[in-house]
Amino acid sequence: MTEPGAGTDDDPGREDADDEGSEPATAGGTGAGAEPPALRVRRAVVLLVAVLVAYYAAPVDGLPSGGGIVVSAIGLLAAVAVLAAAIVRQVQRLARSDPGETSVRLDSLVFLVYLVVPVFALGYLALEQADEGQFAGIETKTDALYYTMSTLATVGFGDVVAEGQLARALVTVQIAFNLVFVAMLASVLTTHLRARRGLPRD
DSSP states (O other), X not given: OOOTTOOOTTOHHHHHHHHHXXXXXXXXXXXXXXXXXXXXXXXXXXXXXXXXXXXXXXXXXXXXXXXXXXXXXXXXXXXXXXXXXHHHHHHHHHHHSOTTOTTSOSHHHHHHHHHHHHHHHHHHHHHHHHSTTSEESOOSHHHHHHHHHHHHTTOOOSSSEEOSHHHHHHHHHHHHHIIIIIHHHHHHHHHHHHHHTTOOOO
């Protein structure tokens, strides 16, 4: 015998409560399978540290003067072309994907952004070592990293400048690369993150 007021399997109130408790995860990533933001931040920091370690470990000394100029210039342009193709491919994947799709990982996009600065910095340092006088103020990897970051952020202080014609041509390539590919990547990435959090697009 069932006591009056006791809930049964046919109780509408109980069904409503069950339905509310079993709602799927939202686009903001708050479901059980969502990745904690702290884990994403930690992974991004690990990627950044790994890129910096590889940058400072990369050998750029001992290039012959004549061949070093060619190697540094062509190597930098080739690396930039590979980066540009990878960024376009990842942006296309991200633009076609659903904001809640977990198969499209943002880590690869962050990693590509991290690679832009070391690639240009190594090219600048290699060029300066092969043909001294192309850059005024670049003597170490830190100098090259600092100058590349300043160019990327468009906050040049004038303490490091490109003096040679080849150096200025390569810096122009970086400026164009920043305006086209880095800006595109940042725009698509921001739009995707806002969509995942359910925020309206601008």
